[in-house]
Amino acid sequence: MIAALNGAFDDISRAIRLHRVWIALAHEDIGDQHRRTTLGPLWLLVNYVAFVGTFVFVFQPAGKDAAGYAAYVAIGLLVWFYLMEVMSLSVSLFQREESFIEGTTLPLFVYVLRLALQSAIRAGYAIAGCLVILLLSGPPVASPWLWSVAGLLLILLVTPAMITVFAFLGAFFPDSQFIVGNLLRVGMFFTPVFWVYKGQEGIQRYAYHWNPFTYFLEIVRLPILNGELPAHAFGVTIIMSLAIWMIALLLLGRYRKQVIFII
Amino acid sequence: MVSIKLHNVSLVYKLHEKLTLSAPDRRVGGPGGRIEGSGRKQFVQALDGISFELKAGDRLGLVGPNGAGKTTLLKVLYGIYEPSGGSVAIEGKVDALFNINIGFRREATGRRNIVLRGLISGWTEAEIEEKMEDIIAFSELGDFIDLPFKAYSQGMAARLAFSAATALDPEILLMDEWIGAGDASFQDKAKRRMDELAEKAGIIVLASHSEALIQSVCTKRMTLRSGRIESFTTEPTKRAGKPAKL
Numbered sequence: 266m267i268a269a270l271n272g273a274f275d276d277i278s279r280a281i282r283l284h285r286v287w288i289a290l291a292h293e294d295i296g297d298q299h300r301r302t303t304l305g306p307l308w309l310l311v312n313y314v315a316f317v318g319t320f321v322f323v324f325q326p327a328g329k330d331a332a333g334y335a336a337y338v339a340i341g342l343l344v345w346f347y348l349m350e351v352m353s354l355s356v357s358l359f360q361r362e363e364s365f366i367e368g369t370t371l372p373l374f375v376y377v378l379r380l381a382l383q384s385a386i387r388a389g390y391a392i393a394g395c396l397v398i399l400l401l402s403g404p405p406v407a408s409p410w411l412w413s414v415a416g417l418l419l420i421l422l423v424t425p426a427m428i429t430v431f432a433f434l435g436a437f438f439p440d441s442q443f444i445v446g447n448l449l450r451v452g453m454f455f456t457p458v459f460w461v462y463k464g465q466e467g468i469q470r471y472a473y474h475w476n477p478f479t480y481f482l483e484i485v486r487l488p489i490l491n492g493e494l495p496a497h498a499f500g501v502t503i504i505m506s507l508a509i510w511m512i513a514l515l516l517l518g519r520y521r522k523q524v525i526f527i528i
Numbered sequence: 529m530v531s532i533k534l535h536n537v538s539l540v541y542k543l544h545e546k547l548t549l550s551a552p553d554r555r556v557g558g559p560g561g562r563i564e565g566s567g568r569k570q571f572v573q574a575l576d577g578i579s580f581e582l583k584a585g586d587r588l589g590l591v592g593p594n595g596a597g598k599t600t601l602l603k604v605l606y607g608i609y610e611p612s613g614g615s616v617a618i619e620g621k622v623d624a625l626f627n628i629n630i631g632f633r634r635e636a637t638g639r640r641n642i643v644l645r646g647l648i649s650g651w652t653e654a655e656i657e658e659k660m661e662d663i664i665a666f667s668e669l670g671d672f673i674d675l676p677f678k679a680y681s682q683g684m685a686a687r688l689a690f691s692a693a694t695a696l697d698p699e700i701l702l703m704d705e706w707i708g709a710g711d712a713s714f715q716d717k718a719k720r721r722m723d724e725l726a727e728k729a730g731i732i733v734l735a736s737h738s739e740a741l742i743q744s745v746c747t748k749r750m751t752l753r754s755g756r757i758e759s760f761t762t763e764p765t766k767r768a769g770k771p772a773k774l
Contacts, residue, residue, distance in 0.1 A: 364627060526542075
């Protein structure tokens with residue numbers, strides 16, 4: 266296990282030294298995805314705002330509950346779309362990078378960081394849209410918002426580990442690409458992205474408390490909506506993040522040289 | 529001192545029975561070689577007992593039928609495949625040309641692609657900037673250098689790849705077959721550059737099916753068959769450093 270961890274740290278430190286490579290490639294990726302379009306990456310902002318607008322239009326509760334629903338959905342969709350994109354792109358990561366993996370000696374973590382940066386840049390456009398929606402509809406800006414920023418940073422920090430775990434899963438178990446894709450599509454309904462949990466019984470109670478994504482959403486959402494530090498959600502998220510990093514390091518250390526033989 | 533030393537190198541990998549819900553897939557990925565074992569315990573012996581030494585100025589031609597292990601050996605030398613047994617000791621800065629499209633992005637211009645290729649090979653931005661005009665001049669792409677890579681013909685892509693890979697004077701250059709993609713005048717130019725590289729006490733390892741190319745470039749020849757060395761000879765008509773002519 267020590268050897269595996271050493272191998273993982275070696276791979277990661279080499280990848281960090283090659284930061285120019287993955288920064289350049291991530292920028293190329295974003296440019297390529299929107300080449301020849303008029304709005305370019307601004308489409309990411311348009312998509313996000315259109316989704317939030319649709320959900321608010323369809324699901325906004327009547328009466329006093331209406332206040333704050335736009336902010337609730339805006340933050341929920343921001344985090345959910347980010348996590349969904351990261352996971353669904355990760356499962357096919359090593360297959361997509363096959364020609365690089367078979368032709369260069371770049372450490373595997375370079376591809377992980379390339380995807381992490383690319384997802385962060387794409388999320389940046391949604392964050393801009395989210396901020397505008399919050400300023401127009403949400404509670405006044407206050408110091409607890411900094412906890413939301415901390416929540417976003419925590420999610421960014423765990424992203425490379427999530428990508429690593431899902432990339433190995435996809436490499437060793439190709440069917441997982443479809444399983445993960447379907448689960449994520451269904452998962453949105455089992456996660457408090459657009460429905461609000463207020464202690465009601467039934468399936469929503471379990472979906473709220475036993476769904477790991479709930480906590481990723483709540484560490485960003487609760488500080489802004491309730492103006493307080495959600496200590497429990499932060500605690501759960503930190504423990505989950507450490508566990509994901511541990512699994513990622515072991516997978517990277519143990520199997521990084523095997524990936525080339527199975528993709 | 530630039531050198532390559534391999535001792536009893538073998539490369540064996542298991543054919544992973546992928547956990548899948550679909551019918552078992554019998555396609556074999558990865559390098560060639562012999563498939564041994566049966567059922568769930570199949571493995572591929574891609575290289576077996578490979579030992580040889582190369583020193584500064586050597587130009588080794590790898591020959592053998594498809595699946596003999598030529599590309600696999602190049603990839604072991606480059607560090608892409610970790611050998612399962614034996615030892616590999618390499619002194620010197622290695623660069624490799626396996627696949628023309630590695631590190632090249634279709635939508636980016638030739639110039640931008642040189643930058644990306646350089647970064648992937650571990651060059652600094654200053655080194656890339658310094659060599660940029662040389663690379664463009666050597667590739668003879670002219671104004672095409674500012675067009676997207678997807679507009680290039682296969683030969684133009686080969687020119688760009690070769691120019692970029694040899695621009696920073698690698699001490700050890702590993703090349704797979706594709707050098708034949710350029711036109712005759714570029715092939716001559718490429719051979720001259722390989723000669724210069726070998727004269728500067730470098731090592732070239734070239735895998736090819738082209739007898740003419742091997743004879744004009746290489747001073748040593750290794751024949752591989754089913755992952756083993758069948759013969760290792762020094763070309764009698766050549767000596768290191770002598771400019772090659774077709």
